[in-house]
Amino acid sequence: MNVSNSPLEQFELHRIIPLQIAGYDVSFTNSALLMSLSVVLSLSIMIFGGMSRQMVPGRLQSLAEMFYDFIAAMVRDNCGAHGAKYMPLVFSIFLFILSGNLLGLIPGSFTFTSHIIITFAMALAVFVMVTLLALARHGLHFFSFFLPAGVPWWMWWLIIPIEIVSYLSRPISLSVRLFVNMFAGHMLMNIVSGFAIGLAIYFGSVNVGLGVLAGAIPVLINVLLTLFEVLVALLQAYVFAILTSLYIKDALELH
């Protein structure tokens, strides 16, 4: 049993299978393990759910269909007229982040989305893809994106830099939103549960029953927090996916 003194210890990486390739440390860490489990979980639900083709779907097929319909409707509404073909990308992003967030809520597990480098890699990949898409589709006309319609010429010196900075801040906000939600949530749960033993011992020296009661309060708060964290996990995966869809629409249609 590991006794940790700092709420930051849950975010440490541990090498499960140490590996070195050409001097670079490419060990299989707990983060890599959770990412693999997340992929296996998402793939299993979609593959095994999609294998049965009953007209009245069973539970697993129903689950797969619900995920697919939800994201398909979102992509149809938000990706613009020519954006429906980006459904596989948005769906993969959604399922990967969702299963990652949810698997991290299992006690003793690790949330790989609570590391900024992971979320930044995903957000940067989306940003670069969307920018290249816009440049490929519109060429140099892409830069008219930074000048919204109907702006008087004497405001261009103000509006254009603001629009450029706002565009460049997209990968930062996208990654930091997911990272901080996961990081703050798990740290809060860690801190609250740390109070349980302390309170129990403190009040237990007076009266054992009072100690048990006092120690149960942080546990109850933790249960409610876990419920909230499940909502946050679902919501953040959805927000990442819908923002990806909106950026794709921006790239394809330039507002």
Add this chain to the structure above:
Amino acid sequence: MIDLHSAKVIGAGLALIGMAGSGVGIGSIFAAYVSAVGRNPASARQVQGIAFLGFALTEAIALFAIGLALFIIYAA
């Protein structure tokens, strides 16, 4: 003048004042949601999606403030 750790803690406290705006924003979103569903109960499903999206985006600002406060204390 003030030692570094105290200055960091004060800075983190000041950074968290920004969460007040997010509190107002989230209350505003759900006030609008309740008002919309009150006027047109049949639209509850549709408006709920937008309400939760708005909640997540506004919450992100509050969490940017928390993230910055944690950065100030632990990494700066």
